Amino acid sequence: MVGVEEKILELFRKNTSAKLTTWQILTAIDEKAAQIEEILKSPLYGKTEKKLALREKAKLHRRVLYYLNKLIRSNLLATYGEVGKGEKIFGLNLTSGEEITIEGIRKIKITISRPPFPSLPVEGYEQRGVLRKYEEGTWINRVNSILVEGSNHPKLSTLYNYISNCILLVNDCLYIRDFERFLEKEKDEIFNFFREISNLINDFGKRIIFSIDFSKIQKKHEKKLENIVKYCNSLQQRPNFVFKVNPNEIYEKLEIFSKIIENFSSSGEPLTLQNSIFRAPYFRGICGVYGFDESEWGVYEEYSKKMSSIVCSNFTIALDMAKFASEFRLRVSSLEEVVKKCCEAMLIGSSIQREKIQEYFKFLLNTNKECLGFVFGFSRNYLRIWNYEWLRKRFDDEVMLSVLERIRKCLNNFCSIEETIYKACGMPIRFRVVLAQAIYEYYRKFFTEPEWERIELRHLGDLYESPSIKSKLVLAEKVGRMLNGGAILELYKLGKLNLDEACRELSYVLTTYRFPIIYLDFSGVLRRDLKLLEFLR
Amino acid sequence: MKYIIASDAAEAWKLALKLVLENGKDFVDYDGRICREVLNMGIEIRNPKDSIAKPIGILSNLGIGAYPLIDEVIETLFRKDNPGVYDYCYGPRIFNYHGVDQIHNYIIPLLKTNPNSRRAVISLWDPTEDSKVDRRNVVSWMVSDFKIRENKLNLTFYGRSIDLFIGWPVNVYQQYILMEKVAREVNVGIGSLTTMISSAHIFLEYGDKINRVLRMR
Numbered sequence: 104m105v106g107v108e109e110k111i112l113e114l115f116r117k118n119t120s121a122k123l124t125t126w127q128i129l130t131a132i133d134e135k136a137a138q139i140e141e142i143l144k145s146p147l148y149g150k151t152e153k154k155l156a157l158r159e160k161a162k163l164h165r166r167v168l169y170y171l172n173k174l175i176r177s178n179l180l181a182t183y184g185e186v187g188k189g190e191k192i193f194g195l196n197l198t199s200g201e202e203i204t205i206e207g208i209r210k211i212k213i214t215i216s217r218p219p220f221p222s223l224p225v226e227g228y229e230q231r232g233v234l235r236k237y238e239e240g241t242w243i244n245r246v247n248s249i250l251v252e253g254s255n256h257p258k259l260s261t262l263y264n265y266i267s268n269c270i271l272l273v274n275d276c277l278y279i280r281d282f283e284r285f286l287e288k289e290k291d292e293i294f295n296f297f298r299e300i301s302n303l304i305n306d307f308g309k310r311i312i313f314s315i316d317f318s319k320i321q322k323k324h325e326k327k328l329e330n331i332v333k334y335c336n337s338l339q340q341r342p343n344f345v346f347k348v349n350p351n352e353i354y355e356k357l358e359i360f361s362k363i364i365e366n367f368s369s370s371g372e373p374l375t376l377q378n379s380i381f382r383a384p385y386f387r388g389i390c391g392v393y394g395f396d397e398s399e400w401g402v403y404e405e406y407s408k409k410m411s412s413i414v415c416s417n418f419t420i421a422l423d424m425a426k427f428a429s430e431f432r433l434r435v436s437s438l439e440e441v442v443k444k445c446c447e448a449m450l451i452g453s454s455i456q457r458e459k460i461q462e463y464f465k466f467l468l469n470t471n472k473e474c475l476g477f478v479f480g481f482s483r484n485y486l487r488i489w490n491y492e493w494l495r496k497r498f499d500d501e502v503m504l505s506v507l508e509r510i511r512k513c514l515n516n517f518c519s520i521e522e523t524i525y526k527a528c529g530m531p532i533r534f535r536v537v538l539a540q541a542i543y544e545y546y547r548k549f550f551t552e553p554e555w556e557r558i559e560l561r562h563l564g565d566l567y568e569s570p571s572i573k574s575k576l577v578l579a580e581k582v583g584r585m586l587n588g589g590a591i592l593e594l595y596k597l598g599k600l601n602l603d604e605a606c607r608e609l610s611y612v613l614t615t616y617r618f619p620i621i622y623l624d625f626s627g628v629l630r631r632d633l634k635l636l637e638f639l640r
Numbered sequence: 641m642k643y644i645i646a647s648d649a650a651e652a653w654k655l656a657l658k659l660v661l662e663n664g665k666d667f668v669d670y671d672g673r674i675c676r677e678v679l680n681m682g683i684e685i686r687n688p689k690d691s692i693a694k695p696i697g698i699l700s701n702l703g704i705g706a707y708p709l710i711d712e713v714i715e716t717l718f719r720k721d722n723p724g725v726y727d728y729c730y731g732p733r734i735f736n737y738h739g740v741d742q743i744h745n746y747i748i749p750l751l752k753t754n755p756n757s758r759r760a761v762i763s764l765w766d767p768t769e770d771s772k773v774d775r776r777n778v779v780s781w782m783v784s785d786f787k788i789r790e791n792k793l794n795l796t797f798y799g800r801s802i803d804l805f806i807g808w809p810v811n812v813y814q815q816y817i818l819m820e821k822v823a824r825e826v827n828v829g830i831g832s833l834t835t836m837i838s839s840a841h842i843f844l845e846y847g848d849k850i851n852r853v854l855r856m857r
Binding site for chain 1 (some may be wrong): 704705706707708709710711712713714715716722723724725726727728729730776777779780781803806807810811814
């Protein structure tokens with residue numbers, strides 16, 4: 104058996120994820136084994152020939168086992184169980200992304216590399232433009248977003264160090280909670296901090312979002328906050344803010360609130376608010392909104408003092424509804440099938456992440472040793488829907504809402520079944536997939552032209568006098584109830600900005616409608632020497 | 641006590657499912673699922689080497705959902721730590737139970753020096769973790785008992801609550817992998833593998849799938 108080890112390795116080089124029995128390996132590398140197999144299976148041979156063939160089979164078996172065990176001792180192969188009467192299963196002892204080069208007897212180099220991750224059941228849909236994984240290259244070895252407990256870091260310098268480590272682990276954004284605590288620091292120190300943060304954003308291309316809880320801002324810090332916002336909005340790569348407010352706070356802190364709106368509008372930057380009736384954090388990343396389950400957040404809060412960070416989301420896949428309908432004619436069975444495939448892909452991804460957790464996320468585990476189970480214990484995966492308004496245009500509101508509800512139920516069902524299966528197998532895991540919107544700025548380059556209508560506000564009166572705006576808001580709220588991953592209300596201010604009126608508008612929206620996140624875009628606001636822009640969709 | 645003896649895992653599985661289906665009592669569990677249960681069941685597999693993974697193979701093709709990969713099943717059995725991604729993990733309970741490696745530091749040396757020992761027992765229930773009223777998930781696999789008789793290793797494991805349809809195929813596969821490891825280290829053959837279950841149950845939502853399995857040859 105010349106060059107047997109070379110032949111075995113060559114066999115696995117062609118299919119690096121193969122798991123083969125001893126006999127499967129033999130029949131692939133040795134012609135004699137294939138002939139024996141032929142004799143044993145064929146009715147043309149009698150008992151005597153078959154008996155001889157069996158004896159030969161056993162001999163070949165023993166010989167190849169010698170070489171297979173040699174390869175196991177060299178750590179090139181490993182056993183992965185047994186079949187039938189103790190026949191072993193062999194596979195490569197290579198981890199994903201690993202590569203080895205072996206020089207064989209004939210001095211031929213064999214290079215075997217295991218791809219970073221296996222094929223996923225969504226690739227066909229991706230090729231047809233129906234689905235898109237967020238950040239393909241880092242889909243497995245990073246998470247989408249991490250929440251950093253700002254209040255558990257005593258200094259800005261330690262917080263910065265922590266952020267600079269976490270940014271390597273995400274492919275979308277970081278959310279820094281309770282940043283208002285640092286308003287007591289010196290202004291220069293805070294400015295330096297944000298300058299460094301801006302550099303991080305520039306270097307890594309991710310979003311870093313700081314949450315400011317308005318209820319915790321002291322009067323003496325209001326001026327400092329105003330200056331910080333102004334400074335950050337002037338930076339090339341600006342840190343993001345989300346202001347946690349309730350309608351009363353807008354009036355109680357009207358002065359600072361107006362100043363903040365003024366700064367955002369004059370710099371043309373969008374303002375993001377979280378409605379504080381939602382206790383769990385919500386924030387807007389590059390590809391969409393992220394958040395936590397409200398009921399689970401209450402559990403987490405009891406332990407949050409022990410945590411440095413937790414993962415908010417592992418995986419995101421976006422689905423273009425219009426493209427799907429054009430490819431599959433909006434059959435319910437096809438829709439459920441594609442949703443299931445997305446879930447299966449994320450389940451495979453989560454299995455790989457669990458296997459590689461020490462390799463990929465060692466920093467998170469090391470900095471949260473007291474409550475390891477919480478690091479991934481509240482995370483959710485996202486299915487983001489793009490152009491669901493296409494359904495409303497082609498059919499009606501009710502069809503759109505019922506499709507979204509169907510998808511959400513399908514997601515809940517899949518996750519519930521999987522968690523039950525894993526629990527029954529003695530491996531209880533957390534696996535959740537939630538529904539959310541796909542953000543226009545990111546996904547427009549990949550998907551169909553969206554058919555949504557913006558909610559444009561010129562005056563306060565638009566909110567309660569304009570039937571079209573009222574109906575858009577009501578519909579957006581109904582859609583928001585389907586989006587258990589977090590709904591974002593996007594408002595576009597037009598015309599001349601009146602600060603007092605803008606505050607009242609926001610207060611009205613926060614009081615009247617239930618959205619966790621409100622995103623206020625000022626790019627259409629009439630600025631001193633700018634003309635009012637017409638936006639065509 | 642209901643006791644089943646079968647030659648291999650697949651046969652044992654079907655007999656157990658049939659027994660619960662025909663003799664179990666129904667109730668609604670705390671998750672709101674309709675459960676059919678038999679209390680105190682024993683399942684003895686005389687030749688566990690034969691097709692121990694067959695029930696898993698059948699389940700994987702039934703279209704219930706995605707079954708865990710065998711790689712992950714084995715990996716959770718042998719790992720010494722739980723990095724927090726599982727509510728609990730059998731590996732640390734076996735190989736790092738408050739610093740004690742129950743297999744390498746106890747079972748194997750014990751059976752090597754005293755093959756007839758009746759003390760070769762490992763425990764997985766940890767009161768410091770599991771005896772908490774509000775804990776979401778706790779181990780089902782409580783104890784495994786290794787006994788060498790006639791130069792063969794026999795394993796009996798006790799489960800407090802086992803989903804016979806979804807869970808038992810993997811549970812028994814894990815037991816077999818552990819049994820095989822110990823037998824190899826102690827240099828004996830493989831005997832019988834027995835499961836003693838306090839609550840052996842199935843969920844009626846899988847009734848059609850269970851009947852499909854029972855009709856298979």
